[in-house]
Amino acid sequence: MFKNIFYVVLGLLLTTAGLQAQYHPVVKPGIDVLLERHLDLIQGKRVGLISNPTGITASHESDISALLQEPGVELKALFGPEHGIRGDSPAGAKVGSYKDPETGISVYSLYGKTRKPTSKMLDSLDVLLFDIQDVGVRPYTYIYTMALAMKAAAEKGIPFIVLDRPNPMGGLLVEGPVLDDAFQSFIGLYPIPYVHGMTIGELAALFNKAFGIGAKLTVIKMEGWKRDMIFEDTGLLWVPTSPHVPHRDTPYFLAATGGFGELGTISVGVGTPTPFELVGAPWVSAQKLADALNDAHLPGVYFRPLNFRPYYAYFTEENCGGVQIHILNNRRFLPIRTQITILVTLHKLYPKAGIFKTERLKNFGRAMGTDKIQKEIQEGWTVNQILDEEKPALLKFLSLRKQFLLY
Missing domain, CATH: 3.40.50.12170 (Uncharacterised protein PF07075, DUF1343)
Structure with a gap:
């Protein structure tokens, strides 16, 4: 019996030491x-x-x-x-x-x-x-x-x-x-x-x-x-920044889906245990959307087909077909390219769904900071064309921000 107690205590000590090592910060806030x-x-x-x-x-x-x-x-x-x-x-x-x-x-x-x-x-x-x-x-x-x-x-x-x-x-x-x-x-x-x-x-x-x-x-x-x-x-402990940003990786998902989540025509998983990680709607075929998005060969990400039912927010208690976003490599993942690719793909696959025909279109414009993107998608622009259009302003910002970088 004493031998068993010894191993239990040893296991607890090793677990505690492991947790301390896991959260030993290398950054001092x-x-x-x-x-x-x-x-x-x-x-x-x-x-x-x-x-x-x-x-x-x-x-x-x-x-x-x-x-x-x-x-x-x-x-x-x-x-x-x-x-x-x-x-x-x-x-x-x-x-x-x-x-x-x-x-x-x-x-x-x-x-x-x-x-x-x-x-x-x-x-x-x-x-x-x-x-x-x-x-x-x-x-x-x-x-x-x-x-x-x-x-x-x-x-x-x-x-x-x-x-x-x-x-x-x-x-x-x-x-x-x-x-x-x-x-x-x-x-x-x-x-x-x-x-x-x-x-x-x-x-x-x-x-x-x-x-x-x-x-x-x-x-x-x-x-x-x-x-x-x-x-x-x-090495720092992640504290949820808001109720729907529970994990340290959630900001990546938020950056990839939060903008079009404002439309109200597409669920982004708010109302499920995985906010911002899901994309779907009752009119979406999970496999069809997953295949189309994976065929885009976006860096650092895989789209898994799934069906889900939000408990609140958009499409409450409705069965939605869609995808779960799996980030395979955070350093390669491009959230905005991913976001625009998802929108372009949904618009192509389901043109009659009217993802931009919503009274919340202004909210989407405020989130994206422009109304150009939805207009370009509706006009049939490619993802590369849309991103290329944004490059001059982005380069101007990169030049401006240099003088304010502290690290």
Whole structure:
């Protein structure tokens, strides 16, 4: 019996050691660097923190908790983006302001009646911190919450500090249409590509200088991060950035299907256990679509035929034929080429389905940052022709972003 107990204990110790090794970070996020090297920026000051559950240290401690333990740092106010400071609100839901039950600190919503901190909210603050994990795509609200907060800080004359975090898809992948100013919205305020390949700190610097915010900006850089790193290389723990981005690979799927998910004529797996990984509709033949997409020989991806039934969102409780997207190689995968290939293929296979005949077409335009793509698809353009049309704007952006790269 004692021998059995010994082996059980040994197994538990080895499992624990394995887990510790698995999550041993090689990258130190900005919050850790702030606490270790730059506390002088916030000591003796009244601090406001814009964060959510993704704001954790390399040792998995909440940034709220970490800051509260620092002597001389007065955490005075919390600001929550879409989904709230605790991440418990669904996509698009308006969030109110309240007292945080765990800390007693005032929590102001930046996704409710106001999306920009008011002057009154900032009256009692000396500095604003921003610490949120981004996903690396243009149509995602957190980077615009940051931009509007930077504007508010600039108007109030208080410093704004961004605690940098990795781009989960790395810093080399830049792809997709650059936002046309006519399609500005809260999922696209500035002319950047769909997949921008920048960290949130680099975006802050870009927004501040190139787009004229003019805040007193400091970016606390990560330590150990390199541009060719994707999230799995960092050793950091992935915390879901929103309810439908549960895993560290979900940003790739979001980049590949999130845009046309706005149409409402195609399910992208929202309402299933695999959001953004599925593509289908009741009128789709799973095998036919899978064969056509695999025949396109897209890099780093395989399309498996399947049938599924969403529990909510589009086509609730309806049987859908479609595909599951399997990313075989994250570094070769091109999400925007994949997204446009899927749209071109669906339009060719099912011209009478009217995937663009929807009252939500404007939402698709806002997500893509242009209305050209759906027009080009309807006119019979090839995938290469559509992507070639976007190259001049993309090259212009690549030239602009060089001066704001920190790594």
